[in-house]
Amino acid sequence: MDTAERVPSFFDPKEFEDWKRVRGWKTGEIAEAFYRHVRNLNVAGAVVEIGSYAGKSTICIARAVKDRHKGQQKMAAIDKSFQQDFIPNLRRFGVAAFVNPINAMTTQAAETWNEPIAFLYYDGFTDRQALTDFIVWDHWIAVGGTVALDNTAGFWVGPGLAVQAAIGSGAYRCVEDVCGVTFLRKKRPIENIGEHPRGEGTLRAHLDYVGAWTGAFTLDLERPRPVYNHRQPVSHRVRRSLIKGWRKGWRLLRRSPPARATPALSEASQILSRLERQVAPDSTAAPSIAYLKACLALRQGRLSDAIPILIRLSDLPLDSAFMNYRLGVRETALLRLGQAYDLQGDRTKAQRTYRELLQMAETMEIAGAAKRWLDEPFKRAEPAEGKLLREYVANDPLGRYRSSFFPAQ
Numbered sequence: 001m002d003t004a005e006r007v008p009s010f011f012d013p014k015e016f017e018d019w020k021r022v023r024g025w026k027t028g029e030i031a032e033a034f035y036r037h038v039r040n041l042n043v044a045g046a047v048v049e050i051g052s053y054a055g056k057s058t059i060c061i062a063r064a065v066k067d068r069h070k071g072q073q074k075m076a077a078i079d080k081s082f083q084q085d086f087i088p089n090l091r092r093f094g095v096a097a098f099v100n101p102i103n104a105m106t107t108q109a110a111e112t113w114n115e116p117i118a119f120l121y122y123d124g125f126t127d128r129q130a131l132t133d134f135i136v137w138d139h140w141i142a143v144g145g146t147v148a149l150d151n152t153a154g155f156w157v158g159p160g161l162a163v164q165a166a167i168g169s170g171a172y173r174c175v176e177d178v179c180g181v182t183f184l185r186k187k188r189p190i191e192n193i194g195e196h197p198r199g200e201g202t203l204r205a206h207l208d209y210v211g212a213w214t215g216a217f218t219l220d221l222e223r224p225r226p227v228y229n230h231r232q233p234v235s236h237r238v239r240r241s242l243i244k245g246w247r248k249g250w251r252l253l254r255r256s257p258p259a260r261a262t263p264a265l266s267e268a269s270q271i272l273s274r275l276e277r278q279v280a281p282d283s284t285a286a287p288s289i290a291y292l293k294a295c296l297a298l299r300q301g302r303l304s305d306a307i308p309i310l311i312r313l314s315d316l317p318l319d320s321a322f323m324n325y326r327l328g329v330r331e332t333a334l335l336r337l338g339q340a341y342d343l344q345g346d347r348t349k350a351q352r353t354y355r356e357l358l359q360m361a362e363t364m365e366i367a368g369a370a371k372r373w374l375d376e377p378f379k380r381a382e383p384a385e386g387k388l389l390r391e392y393v394a395n396d397p398l399g400r401y402r403s404s405f406f407p408a409q
């Protein structure tokens, strides 16, 4: 059964069905984690959410506040533009009385904030401002308090950077990561942040970003496609298809070819070129960058660019590892090499590569994939339809080897 379908302990099955229809991007697994963390807080202080949208996450956090404080405390929900259904959604789930909505930019709200915070859920900025904003809010987080940073599954660089700085500076420790919501426990204030925002933290956040958008750490080299986990209202769907039609018409008019690379892929390409210039060829980051470059080339159908890089990587010593995944570079590169030969239509070379891989693969999932493609040629997967970005990263068989938030082993 899909873990996202498990009914959170604080909902009955009917409520859960109703909650799934609330607009937003959270899974049942995350809902349960919010509730558990807030119920089990062992420091005093406010409960705050930044970025509420239509209230999908607010409902879960407010439920925990209600149950924990027997109705004596309210949480604060901060958003620069709450959706119209925010309050009706809170009412439907019986939590409107436990939420104090603050209609403001997070930076504005921080200026007048004046009490310690025991739990902060952050789903605001996704660009680099996420880190600056987090440092501002850190001032109010009580030692022992919990911060849940959203969007850390690699799809945005800002939250990745914030989590790297929080852990890398030694101010927080990672308690758990639930589908791209990272729960951190505060040990001491963020100070002496030093190199983290510019050094290894940035590097890892960028590797995560490129890895996510190229599908480099999924067995099928599967790319995600942003989706909603609720049915979009008719007006949204009509607007989207009108925009699509208008773009198509404009292209025809200008006789320009359809856009080939999505912005994320072209951005990934720019990031990799920049990293390549910054990182010494013999540094520990170099194989990760080279591997991502090969995956990007594979995604873009540039097989003759990808293959020589993969051949070189599959010759590396057995203990070469990625910076952000606990996987051997050599075995992963061999898997991709087999796939590249298959995409080229060279079955003989592909099968020879899968056999070589089976001799040395240490990762069960990679060996399983090699066996599968020894029997039938690899075909490039379509974008992962119907999966939330966060489910895609966390639930892929290789997802459990993600190690961005922990020192590489």
Ligand SMILES: C[S@@+](CC[C@H](N)C(=O)[O-])C[C@H]1O[C@@H](n2cnc3c(N)ncnc32)[C@H](O)[C@@H]1O
Binding pocket: 023, 024, 025, 026, 050, 051, 052, 053, 054, 055, 056, 057, 058, 078, 079, 080, 081, 082, 083, 104, 105, 106, 107, 123, 124, 125
């Ligand atoms: C991804 S949505 C939040 C989704 C919500 N947490 C949920 O689980 O359904 C992000 C929200 O953050 C708000 N937001 C983004 N940047 C913000 C900022 N700098 N200050 C205040 N709100 C912000 C947006 O208006 C939007 O409603």
